[in-house]
Amino acid sequence: MANRLDSLEKILLMGPGPSMVHSSVYAALAKDTIGHMDSSFIALMDDIKAQLRVLCQTKNSVTMPMSGTGSAGMETCFVNLVEPGDAVLVLQNGVFGVRMADVAGRLGADVDVLEFEWGTPVIPDDVVKALGKKKYALVAVVHAETSTGVCNPVEAIGKLVKEHGALYLVDCVTSLGGMEVALDHWGADAFYSGTQKCLSCPPGLAPISFSEAAIAKLKSRKKKVPNWYLDLTLIINYWEGNSRAYHHTAPINMNYALYQALHCIFEEGADRVFKRHQAVHDQLVSGLDALGFKMYVKEGFRLPMLNAVVPPPGVDEAHLRKQLRQEYMIELGSGLGPLAGKIIRIGLMGETARKENVNRLLAALRACL
Amino acid sequence: MANRLDSLEKILLMGPGPSMVHSSVYAALAKDTIGHMDSSFIALMDDIKAQLRVLCQTKNSVTMPMSGTGSAGMETCFVNLVEPGDAVLVLQNGVFGVRMADVAGRLGADVDVLEFEWGTPVIPDDVVKALGKKKYALVAVVHAETSTGVCNPVEAIGKLVKEHGALYLVDCVTSLGGMEVALDHWGADAFYSGTQKCLSCPPGLAPISFSEAAIAKLKSRKKKVPNWYLDLTLIINYWEGNSRAYHHTAPINMNYALYQALHCIFEEGADRVFKRHQAVHDQLVSGLDALGFKMYVKEGFRLPMLNAVVPPPGVDEAHLRKQLRQEYMIELGSGLGPLAGKIIRIGLMGETARKENVNRLLAALRACL
Numbered sequence: 060m061a062n063r064l065d066s067l068e069k070i071l072l073m074g075p076g077p078s079m080v081h082s083s084v085y086a087a088l089a090k091d092t093i094g095h096m097d098s099s100f101i102a103l104m105d106d107i108k109a110q111l112r113v114l115c116q117t118k119n120s121v122t123m124p125m126s127g128t129g130s131a132g133m134e135t136c137f138v139n140l141v142e143p144g145d146a147v148l149v150l151q152n153g154v155f156g157v158r159m160a161d162v163a164g165r166l167g168a169d170v171d172v173l174e175f176e177w178g179t180p181v182i183p184d185d186v187v188k189a190l191g192k193k194k195y196a197l198v199a200v201v202h203a204e205t206s207t208g209v210c211n212p213v214e215a216i217g218k219l220v221k222e223h224g225a226l227y228l229v230d231c232v233t234s235l236g237g238m239e240v241a242l243d244h245w246g247a248d249a250f251y252s253g254t255q256k257c258l259s260c261p262p263g264l265a266p267i268s269f270s271e272a273a274i275a276k277l278k279s280r281k282k283k284v285p286n287w288y289l290d291l292t293l294i295i296n297y298w299e300g301n302s303r304a305y306h307h308t309a310p311i312n313m314n315y316a317l318y319q320a321l322h323c324i325f326e327e328g329a330d331r332v333f334k335r336h337q338a339v340h341d342q343l344v345s346g347l348d349a350l351g352f353k354m355y356v357k358e359g360f361r362l363p364m365l366n367a368v369v370p371p372p373g374v375d376e377a378h379l380r381k382q383l384r385q386e387y388m389i390e391l392g393s394g395l396g397p398l399a400g401k402i403i404r405i406g407l408m409g410e411t412a413r414k415e416n417v418n419r420l421l422a423a424l425r426a427c428l
Numbered sequence: 429m430a431n432r433l434d435s436l437e438k439i440l441l442m443g444p445g446p447s448m449v450h451s452s453v454y455a456a457l458a459k460d461t462i463g464h465m466d467s468s469f470i471a472l473m474d475d476i477k478a479q480l481r482v483l484c485q486t487k488n489s490v491t492m493p494m495s496g497t498g499s500a501g502m503e504t505c506f507v508n509l510v511e512p513g514d515a516v517l518v519l520q521n522g523v524f525g526v527r528m529a530d531v532a533g534r535l536g537a538d539v540d541v542l543e544f545e546w547g548t549p550v551i552p553d554d555v556v557k558a559l560g561k562k563k564y565a566l567v568a569v570v571h572a573e574t575s576t577g578v579c580n581p582v583e584a585i586g587k588l589v590k591e592h593g594a595l596y597l598v599d600c601v602t603s604l605g606g607m608e609v610a611l612d613h614w615g616a617d618a619f620y621s622g623t624q625k626c627l628s629c630p631p632g633l634a635p636i637s638f639s640e641a642a643i644a645k646l647k648s649r650k651k652k653v654p655n656w657y658l659d660l661t662l663i664i665n666y667w668e669g670n671s672r673a674y675h676h677t678a679p680i681n682m683n684y685a686l687y688q689a690l691h692c693i694f695e696e697g698a699d700r701v702f703k704r705h706q707a708v709h710d711q712l713v714s715g716l717d718a719l720g721f722k723m724y725v726k727e728g729f730r731l732p733m734l735n736a737v738v739p740p741p742g743v744d745e746a747h748l749r750k751q752l753r754q755e756y757m758i759e760l761g762s763g764l765g766p767l768a769g770k771i772i773r774i775g776l777m778g779e780t781a782r783k784e785n786v787n788r789l790l791a792a793l794r795a796c797l
Binding site for chain 1: 457680
């Protein structure tokens with residue numbers, strides 16, 4: 060029988076995730092599976108929680124990976140914290156803000172959306188005005204908008220949200236592991252991320268964190284969480300405390316990989332990893348500029364790890380990406396929604412964020428143009 | 429920095445899952461990650477769907493793995509097919525039937541439970557009576573009750589459910605890959621399973637299948653599915669058709685592993701795999717009998733891959749399991765719920781279902797008693 064896995068090519072992943080994976084993470088993934096109730100797995104879970112707390116700069120006890128991809132993290136935050144009729148404000152300037160509003164709306168929340176132009180950041184002054192008009196139970200924002208490459212001012216927004224007594228939810232899918240994430244300092248009450256971006260681990264898990272205030276809201280719900288699989292009131296009993304109760308069978312090997320990916324970050328030093336992301340971003344921007352590409356986001360608001368770029372006039376972005384994939388084995392990302400066909404998204408996430416990868420991409424682009 | 433992964437032991441997994449994993453599946457898991465929109469990944473997705481259809485004996489177009497563990501499969505079936513107020517009948521004779529009722533209830537279903545004694549199968553005559561009393565939108569049953577080791581008569585039940593015009597949901601988490609699953613022949617409209625049982629793959633994905641009737645129900649919903657992450661109306665656009673639309677980033681490497689695990693089953697031959705499960709079950713039952721263990725389930729209703737056994741009088745089951753784990757590196761499972769402390773669950777799933785493993789366990793038990 061032919062085996063399709065034999066013909067898989069080795070691609071340089073420079074899109075919006077998944078990113079490149081260190082060989083030690085692949086090796087971790089392939090270690091012998093153990094039981095989900097085994098004491099050695101419980102010890103590994105505790106280590107993962109501790110590592111995540113350090114990387115997220117939080118003391119939150121409830122900090123752990125959910126058994127799904129980043130979007131399952133988004134679903135987890137909303138489904139546990141929102142009850143029908145709760146007023147939710149979504150600060151929206153990209154695809155993932157749109158998704159948040161969709162997720163919250165499906166759960167019966169009274170969702171208001173404060174829109175900002177795609178490619179520009181959320182403006183705190185506008186947030187103040189919105190918070191003054193209505194009492195919100197929860198305010199949600201995306202730290203690193205993967206669809207546009209914009210970094211939102213989550214610290215400034217957090218200050219405002221706290222002053223108005225709402226819970227503060229921050230999406231850090233693309234930022235975690237590539238730049239500073241400081242949950243407690245920001246006043247974030249709920250957080251989620253994914254493994255396949257700057258953590259440089261294959262997709263499959265969604266780190267989350269809930270503050271004491273978020274847990275209090277969860278515990279005061281009138282009805283059960285309308286999602287058994289992601290119900291934190293149950294999952295906490297598996298991930299926390301002295302006697303762990305079976306909930307679902309955790310993705311054991313994916314947790315090995317996450318452990319190792321976090322281990323790699325701390326071995327290099329988180330600050331050094333963040334500086335490496337910034338350095339390769341600067342290298343990419345200056346190289347692209349020389350080739351006639353324009354950055355879609357203004358300087359000062361750009362993410363280091365996700366670069367939205369407009370090709371030179373006359374260059375067909377879809378054709379260019381196809382050529383890079385077929386002739387150079389490099390994957391770049393397309394634009395999403397209204398940005399489809401207009402921008403290319405270049406990811407510099409985790410192991411992808413190495414100068415040799417930027418040089419290889421720039422050389423390939425030069426050859427293609 | 430110490431690395432906890434270095435101290436993981438190699439355990440013979442003979443509990444209720446995860447099961448042993450073939451080395452080729454570990455190798456698949458560790459292959460280079462590619463993009464979730466890459467044409468080579470799309471081709472792999474199509475192969476996985478085709479393989480699953482063969483193993484499930486179904487023509488259902490919507491047959492694919494969900495990005496979560498088996499319980500996410502359960503959640504997927506209910507959240508897509510149940511609307512608030514829908515009458516749902518759960519045939520319950522173990523933990524997973526209890527879980528089904530919980531999941532459906534959270535979604536606002538009008539849930540009736542028809543209970544059968546744990547350790548005994550669902551009785552079709554009782555199902556007929558229940559179906560005559562009320563019109564149900566959906567009837568749900570577990571094929572292989574992992575908590576008790578009972579095999580339910582899903583074919584006979586399916587015939588009754590179809591006669592009464594309800595949708596028929598069958599949980600095959602523990603049966604798929606270890607015994608025949610014949611969805612179309614049973615009249616099953618919705619099905620879910622997990623990778624970590626008889627598919628012999630690490631946990632992390634949940635194969636599902638929906639019939640045309642189930643898809644019709646999904647498409648006629650009054651409101652959006654109240655779960656964005658598991659919304660099949662969206663996910664189908666990623667897994668089906670000519671132009672695939674991004675939904676969430678699929679767990680790429682877990683899909684490699686599932687592909688390879690299915691490949692292994694078809695290389696050996698599915699019928700041979702099922703016979704192997706039955707043969708090692710017979711070997712285990714006769715070996716345990718000689719040691720004074722009693723089977724919890726009567727002959728004729730036993731699952732080959734999940735054996736609920738009552739230890740000889742005077743033997744403490746928790747102590748015995750601990751000794752096997754610590755001194756023989758063998759994992760067995762405890763009883764769940766009312767069966768905790770009363771039974772031991774011995775899994776013979778997938779790669780675990782080998783005669784040398786049964787011999788190793790029997791020798792270890794002999795030494796411990």
